[in-house]
Amino acid sequence: MSLFSDNIRNLRVQHKISQEKLAESLGITRGRYVKYEDGTSEAPYEILKKIAYYYHISIDLLLSVDVRKIPIDDLLQLENNRLVLPITVDNKGENFIEVVTQKVKAGYLNGYADPEYIESLQQISLPFLGTGKHRGFPVEGDSMPPHADGSIIVGRYVENLGDVNDGKTYILITKNEGMVYKRLNKNKKNALVVSSDNSFYPPYEVKISSILEIWEYVCNIGLRDDKQELTESASIKDLFLELKRDIHDLKNKQKL
Template sequence: MYYKISTDNNIFIIFAVPNYNKFIMSLFSDNIRALRVKHKISQEKLAENLMITRGRYVKYEDGTSEAPYDILKKIALFFHTSIDLLLSVDIRKINIENLIKLEGNRLILPIQVDNFGENYIEIVSQKAKAGYLNGYADPEYIENLQKVSLPFLGPGKHRGFPVEGDSMPPHEDGCIIIGRYVESLGQVMDGKTYILITKNEGMVYKRLNKNKKNALILESDNSFYPNYEVKASDILEIWEYECNIGRSDKKQETTETGAMKDLLLELKREVREIKNNTSNT
């Protein structure tokens, strides 16, 4: 069993799969043929609903032609499923009726549970992190991740992600942030911390603010690192901070020590800005 989130942005990842023409097109053709037969609809009738000719549709079902995005979207809406499900999962092997449906035709596939019925939490280790951008929508990749169970977290889908660097103290290299899946940008709350999976920045853990339309401002708790912006269209997944798993028992710094460190970091940041401005002139 596996878990997978469908979003409108998944299409960009799916098209990056190696050997797309040989594998994805074949899987897509098999899927739309299986769905058409299951719904007992003819090729001609389906083509009519898609507002294309039967000859054009037959090429998609035979795998001799790639369906453009607008046709993919129409087919997904017609069968009440998601584009990435059509392209990446053999729907003949799963029970679509038992899938959990979200708004916008997004779906969650079944998830693994422990002996007490609690959802497992997949842990994206440091080793697995490099492949997450290409694997977050791949059932096999998700299924092979290490898993733990933390019943106290309550409802929701959770996943663990590794922390790198010192931009978000007190979290340190090696600790794991456990996040709860966020279905939409509207659920993001200003000032809270989140794991973001983005097409350009990869995996980041930051404090978020929605003070720009169709974009998020990412802030580090370490003032040495400047804020930056991520467009909503670049975001693949958002996971809200729930807890962290770490091994450090380092003593918390005193207020005076922390203030001195912040002053030093601010000085370093100003020096870096001066250097950048000098190099740009």
């Protein structure tokens, strides 16, 4: 028996559906379906998709989470059953924000789709953020100034890759690199080119197929209150504007 076998059997019993009726809805024989439910045969991708659509639940959860432990009404359903996120609310109905601290960061790659893991995270509430699903992630290193090492970046979940915009910053959860916070440089066909705001670090590509989640930057939570020093580029810009004003004033005087 596998977790998938247990899940589809429990879902069928919960919905009071016979094996024969379910098999008919999936377009297969009862004998074939029984093999999936008793674990003697693995369901191909097409059947996985049909079962996921039938129960309105993601393939991720069917394969990796014990659905008996999930309060279905407390899940956030996204378009096309692509992913289901657990959400928690306060007594006013406001969504809590789960915070991925440095202490639990290493486990996020394995637990991002596990409701039990998400529920174990620390929670805060920031009502001013408005609609959408938000989550907090730790900043590490010096690649994205002025966000200091140890501060928390709050991101809004991006449902569709087409909603990602050039020039904005995002938290990317990837299979290979884990969790990174970068600025989108340009969007290629099968990859995103991302860069750090610290020019010391060169841009690089992230394959679309390796991306598990994308969260768009919304706000920063940090402890530092450092005065920002004027950068060389900002100084040059100010000098240019001052020179432009002087030329404008000079032209006005000549007209008089």
